[in-house]
Amino acid sequence: MPDFLTAYLQSNVTPGEAGSAFWALIYVLIVFAGISVAVMAMNWLERKALAHFQIRLGPMRVGPHGLLQPIADAIKLLTKEDIVPSAADKFVFWLAPLIILCASFTTYIVVPFGRAHAITDLNIGILFMLGVSSLSVLGVVMAGWASNSHYPLLGALRSSAQMVSYEIAMGLAVVSAVLMTSLNPSGTGTLSMIGIVQAQEAQQTWFVFKFFPLGFIALGVFAIAMVAETNRAPFDLPEAESELTAGFHTEYSGLRWSLFMLGEYAAMIAVSSIAVTLWLGGWLRPFPHWLAGQSWDLVFSLFPGLLFLGLAAIAFVGVGRMPKHPYFKIQTAGLAGFGAVLGLIGVVLFIPPVRDRVQDIFWFIAKVAVFMYLYIWYRATFPRYRFDQLMKVGWKVLLPVALGVLLLTAVAGILF
Amino acid sequence: MPEDATKYLSHLELGEPDQTFLDSNELIINMGPQHPATHGVLRVILKLDGEKVLGTECVIGYLHRGVEKIAEHRTYAMFNPYVDRMDYVAAVSNGLGYCEAVEKLQNIEAPPRANYVRMILTELNRVASHQLWLGTHALDIGAMTPLFYTFRDREEILKIFEKYCGARLTTHAFRIGGCLYETYEGFEQEVLKFVKFVRPKIDEYEDLLTTNRIWVERTRGVGVISTKDCIALGVTGPVLRASGVKWDLRKAQPYAAYAEMDFEVPTGQNGDTYDRYLVRLAEMRQSLRIIEQAVEKLPDGPILAKVPKVLKPPVGEIYHSIEAPKGELGYFIVSDGSTQPYRVRVRPPSFVNLQALDIMVRGQLVADVIAVIGTLDIVLGEVDR
Amino acid sequence: MQPVATTFFFYLLAGLAVLGGVLVITRRNAVHSALALILTLLSLAGLYLMLYAPFVAGVQIILYAGGIMVLFLFVIMLVSIEKSQKEEQFNKLWLVGLLAAIALGGLFIGVYVKGKALFPEAKVVLEEGNNTQGIADYLYGHYLFTFEIASLLLLVAIIGAVVMAKKRI
Numbered sequence: 001m002p003d004f005l006t007a008y009l010q011s012n013v014t015p016g017e018a019g020s021a022f023w024a025l026i027y028v029l030i031v032f033a034g035i036s037v038a039v040m041a042m043n044w045l046e047r048k049a050l051a052h053f054q055i056r057l058g059p060m061r062v063g064p065h066g067l068l069q070p071i072a073d074a075i076k077l078l079t080k081e082d083i084v085p086s087a088a089d090k091f092v093f094w095l096a097p098l099i100i101l102c103a104s105f106t107t108y109i110v111v112p113f114g115r116a117h118a119i120t121d122l123n124i125g126i127l128f129m130l131g132v133s134s135l136s137v138l139g140v141v142m143a144g145w146a147s148n149s150h151y152p153l154l155g156a157l158r159s160s161a162q163m164v165s166y167e168i169a170m171g172l173a174v175v176s177a178v179l180m181t182s183l184n185p186s187g188t189g190t191l192s193m194i195g196i197v198q199a200q201e202a203q204q205t206w207f208v209f210k211f212f213p214l215g216f217i218a219l220g221v222f223a224i225a226m227v228a229e230t231n232r233a234p235f236d237l238p239e240a241e242s243e244l245t246a247g248f249h250t251e252y253s254g255l256r257w258s259l260f261m262l263g264e265y266a267a268m269i270a271v272s273s274i275a276v277t278l279w280l281g282g283w284l285r286p287f288p289h290w291l292a293g294q295s296w297d298l299v300f301s302l303f304p305g306l307l308f309l310g311l312a313a314i315a316f317v318g319v320g321r322m323p324k325h326p327y328f329k330i331q332t333a334g335l336a337g338f339g340a341v342l343g344l345i346g347v348v349l350f351i352p353p354v355r356d357r358v359q360d361i362f363w364f365i366a367k368v369a370v371f372m373y374l375y376i377w378y379r380a381t382f383p384r385y386r387f388d389q390l391m392k393v394g395w396k397v398l399l400p401v402a403l404g405v406l407l408l409t410a411v412a413g414i415l416f
Numbered sequence: 417m418p419e420d421a422t423k424y425l426s427h428l429e430l431g432e433p434d435q436t437f438l439d440s441n442e443l444i445i446n447m448g449p450q451h452p453a454t455h456g457v458l459r460v461i462l463k464l465d466g467e468k469v470l471g472t473e474c475v476i477g478y479l480h481r482g483v484e485k486i487a488e489h490r491t492y493a494m495f496n497p498y499v500d501r502m503d504y505v506a507a508v509s510n511g512l513g514y515c516e517a518v519e520k521l522q523n524i525e526a527p528p529r530a531n532y533v534r535m536i537l538t539e540l541n542r543v544a545s546h547q548l549w550l551g552t553h554a555l556d557i558g559a560m561t562p563l564f565y566t567f568r569d570r571e572e573i574l575k576i577f578e579k580y581c582g583a584r585l586t587t588h589a590f591r592i593g594g595c596l597y598e599t600y601e602g603f604e605q606e607v608l609k610f611v612k613f614v615r616p617k618i619d620e621y622e623d624l625l626t627t628n629r630i631w632v633e634r635t636r637g638v639g640v641i642s643t644k645d646c647i648a649l650g651v652t653g654p655v656l657r658a659s660g661v662k663w664d665l666r667k668a669q670p671y672a673a674y675a676e677m678d679f680e681v682p683t684g685q686n687g688d689t690y691d692r693y694l695v696r697l698a699e700m701r702q703s704l705r706i707i708e709q710a711v712e713k714l715p716d717g718p719i720l721a722k723v724p725k726v727l728k729p730p731v732g733e734i735y736h737s738i739e740a741p742k743g744e745l746g747y748f749i750v751s752d753g754s755t756q757p758y759r760v761r762v763r764p765p766s767f768v769n770l771q772a773l774d775i776m777v778r779g780q781l782v783a784d785v786i787a788v789i790g791t792l793d794i795v796l797g798e799v800d801r
Numbered sequence: 802m803q804p805v806a807t808t809f810f811f812y813l814l815a816g817l818a819v820l821g822g823v824l825v826i827t828r829r830n831a832v833h834s835a836l837a838l839i840l841t842l843l844s845l846a847g848l849y850l851m852l853y854a855p856f857v858a859g860v861q862i863i864l865y866a867g868g869i870m871v872l873f874l875f876v877i878m879l880v881s882i883e884k885s886q887k888e889e890q891f892n893k894l895w896l897v898g899l900l901a902a903i904a905l906g907g908l909f910i911g912v913y914v915k916g917k918a919l920f921p922e923a924k925v926v927l928e929e930g931n932n933t934q935g936i937a938d939y940l941y942g943h944y945l946f947t948f949e950i951a952s953l954l955l956l957v958a959i960i961g962a963v964v965m966a967k968k969r970i
Contacts, residue, residue: 092833124933134867135862142832144878145874167867233558237783382628383557384634386784
């Protein structure tokens with residue numbers, strides 16, 4: 001292998017810092033593909049988990065336990081007729097889903113999956129993420145307007161008002177976490193995503209536990225605002241099915257509609273990773289002090305491999321429980337193959353160099369997964385807010401709380 | 417015309433659009449007839465100022481099947497299955513009302529056992545209807561999960577219906593003069609088992625919603641209707657009771673064997689959506705009480721009275737009404753002495769209650785229209801007939 | 802990391818900014834104009850990035866492209882398109898406007914040609930890492946008073962807007 005390829009692998013920095021354009025490109029491809037797969041997995045998981053909340057089975061037909069359902073959905077959406085309303089503004093109608101998709105995918109440039117696993121590390125990382133993700137409002141507004149129809153327009157109006165208002169509470173909560181980064185021994189704060197995690201490492205605490213309960217409240221404010229920001233239940237008014245049929249994307253179908261979905265789920269993962277980076281220690285493993293030491297490090301580094309082996313075991317149990325009818329032969333073989341692939345990945349993850357390189361990715365993704373599960377949980381539990389109540393929550397509850405937390409954090413930072 | 421009455425008329429005329437660069441703020445949108453939350457094919461034309469509702473106009477008739485006209489060309493017994501198709505969610509109540517009306521006209525008395533079986537089935541049906549209402553109402557407001565819970569429990573009721581008469585939805589359970597079928601073996605035990613099964617389930621619905629902050633905020637103070645307005649509009653059923661009027665036909669003019677039952681009439685005070693929700697939940701519990709008592713007291717004896725093969729009621733007219741799950745369900749039948757009714761007129765609770773929509777939502781937000789349509793518990797099959 | 806293809810990106814971004822600016826005034830449809838304005842603002846953000854001013858670039862995106870333009874669109878969307886398309890786009894003074902524009906352009910070229918000595922030839926080398934901290938030092942240290950005055954001014958504007966918009970308080 002040429003030198004410039006191997007040289008990077010041995011370094012422990014992001015490709016952006018290392019100045020390796022080649023590896024940066026590889027990372028971009030991996031992240032793009034990874035997020036797309038994660039969106040599909042999330043789609044399946046949401047349908048499955050939601051179904052089990054609601055005493056249903058969810059997708060069961062396409063593949064064992066509906067595992068291939070996202071693929072079937074994708075094929076269906078791709079082959080569906082692409083309808084553009086005749087009274088629509090064609091150009092803007094075409095542009096809107098692209099803007100949403102670009103905005104939500106661009107944010108991943110700075111998401112730190114590990115110390116060395118980010119495409120690059122920007123000096124203004126968190127600002128960049130908030131800024132670019134706020135651009136998706138434009139897509140929503142354009143989609144609603146270009147459809148030239150009443151329901152989408154109402155949806156777009158609601159959505160823009162909602163996203164603009166919740167951004168403020170969100171931003172204030174973020175600032176209080178950024179303030180905490182400046183309590184380093186070195187004394188300078190940072191906006192860089194990697195820098196924020198390193199500050200938590202240096203201060204030996206996740207920011208959610210810092211100045212308890214201040215960090216916790218800030219995370220709470222952020223966690224609520226991020227649900228509103230991504231238009232998910234219970235703040236899913238822009239696409240409130242029972243009121244506005246589908247909100248701003250009522251007139252969209254097929255591929256364009258699927259772009260909206262892709263963008264929405266990608267944005268969900270993006271904001272969850274902001275929360276994880278800022279408050280939950282990013283890629284750091286849990287209990288670094290309580291369970292410290294070489295042997296505990298080893299135990300924790302085995303987790304990713306064990307997880308995959310566990311999944312493989314579940315798949316094989318599923319193989320055993322498959323009906324023995326010949327009709328299910330292909331499904332059974334498929335599930336067994338899937339289990340084998342999972343097991344193989346699990347075994348590969350035990351190899352020491354691989355193990356050390358991927359374990360921070362694993363912890364990051366595990367923490368993000370918790371937030372993704374919460375999204376599903378909210379959706380199964382809560383009714384939908386009304387528009388005025390939503391605004392009331394945003395401006396009269398979250399904003400003052402976030403401001404108060406910010407001030408108290410500053411005071412605590414000076415005192416301690 | 418009383419001076420007050422004008423406020424019940426809808427005012428949808430748009431003003432002149434403002435002659436400015438900006439358009440007038442008023443927006444007219446059509447909600448329905450194909451819309452996920454109008455419970456069928458109701459079309460509501462909304463005049464909006466932003467999100468605020470300035471006025472509504474209901475357009476009905478998309479599901480009109482001419483049930484009343486059909487009656488004029490069927491014999492009394494032949495028309496019986498048709499009434500199930502009006503309020504298909506509470507088909508048993510519809511059948512009860514019709515059978516009792518014809519019995520009154522013909523001067524037949526249903527045997528006591530028939531009355532008790534009728535009561536059991538009707539109350540089961542009331543529970544089923546309220547469960548369906550709760551599920552769809554919660555879904556409209558955005559809570560997905562209660563829908564599936566209520567449907568799971570409603571299934572048990574439908575199973576009992578199926579075992580009793582072979583049909584789940586449009587049961588045609590009763591005949592003029594009693595019931596056609598004797599109860600199946602183990603009917604009483606099964607009903608009692610169901611009552612025992614569903615009591616904790618109702619608590620479960622309450623767990624999900626009653627103290628849920630978002631649910632309370634979405635329903636309290638929404639779609640308020642005063643007692644006076646209720647009476648002026650002829651609104652009946654849980655909507656009326658939630659406004660504080662203790663009016664239940666099962667108590668006020670007992671039919672079947674309700675006079676022998678011990679139960680309460682739950683009422684609310686504020687007449688808002690939250691009170692209607694509580695009243696309906698309380699009604700489900702009262703229904704269970706009635707069912708338990710009825711099963712306990714279920715008398716022996718024939719289940720069908722002696723009824724002539726061909727019914728030829730004497731010339732005359734009759735109005736008989738019962739307390740259906742949605743309100744007062746009345747049948748007005750005119751007989752000309754032949755085998756077919758001269759005229760049948762149904763007073764459907766949904767149709768009358770739907771009138772209240774306009775004054776309940778005026779000045780509120782679009783999202784409240786959905787909540788109010790849900791809380792009125794309309795069935796379009798009954799509104800349009 | 803050394804920047805790649807700097808001149809190319811400069812001319813690309815500058816070209817997009819100018820294109821967006823032209824589209825803003827020539828489009829009949831107000832929404833299209835607003836979108837073109839967003840293009841201009843985003844290109845400017847890119848230019849700031851090239852000048853090693855990432856903080857300004859970020860603020861440009863958040864405030865202008867993400868915040869202010871959404872409010873612009875919000876208002877424009879409620880305007881009837883049919884009506885606005887019938888309105889005259891340029892008024893009768895276009896000749897005067899053109900002359901003024903030419904004069905201004907001439908002035909710029911003149912300054913650039915005559916006063917070339919005023920522009921430093923050497924490239925400014927800025928540290929990549931400390932841009933944000935530098936701005937913070939200036940805003941909250943050196944120019945604290947002016948900064949507070951500006952925020953007070955904005956507060957007054959907000960209160961004024963609320964007072965004017967609300968019929969009763």
